[in-house]
Amino acid sequence: MSIQRRMLVRGLAALGLSLSLALPAATALAADAGVKVVYHLSEGVAQAARAMGNIRNHLAADPTAKIVVVSHGAGIDFLLDGANTPQGQPFAGAIGDLAGQGVEFRVCNNTLAARKISPDKVAMEAKIVPSGVAEVARLQAREGFVYLHP
Numbered sequence: 001m002s003i004q005r006r007m008l009v010r011g012l013a014a015l016g017l018s019l020s021l022a023l024p025a026a027t028a029l030a031a032d033a034g035v036k037v038v039y040h041l042s043e044g045v046a047q048a049a050r051a052m053g054n055i056r057n058h059l060a061a062d063p064t065a066k067i068v069v070v071s072h073g074a075g076i077d078f079l080l081d082g083a084n085t086p087q088g089q090p091f092a093g094a095i096g097d098l099a100g101q102g103v104e105f106r107v108c109n110n111t112l113a114a115r116k117i118s119p120d121k122v123a124m125e126a127k128i129v130p131s132g133v134a135e136v137a138r139l140q141a142r143e144g145f146v147y148l149h150p
Helices: 001-032 047-063 075-077 092-100 109-114 132-142
Strands: 036-041 066-071 104-108 127-129 147-148
Touching: 036 047, 036 075, 047 066, 047 075, 047 092, 047 147, 066 075, 066 132, 075 104, 075 109, 092 104, 092 109, 104 109, 104 132, 109 127, 127 132
Parallel strands: 036 066, 036 147, 066 104, 104 127
Antiparallel strands: none
């Protein structure tokens, strides 16, 4: 075997060893970071009420989860002033509790504009984004979020 070929074989062996040692460390680091999840809401208060329960359960099972709720269309209704669940309970308390646990709420500005809703009617815990669907896509494609549509 030529010297060049032996050097190539040794180099590839060293690379393989390096990767096999680095992969478990990278996996452990990713596991410690927590799962990133985007909850996509577009169907109104009944869906939002279910999602709030799902999110509470999610955080109980995995307190390290990074959760972002993105709403557009009828999905924004639960984030508007005075919004109630189908059972008549205000959403405001649950939104505040979840925001206190690190859950982020994002509302589609396109929906606000189309429905002529003033941004000051949106819950103070929510951030207004230019487009709800674009925000969902961005979180998935660029930030590695897992997609859930309850």
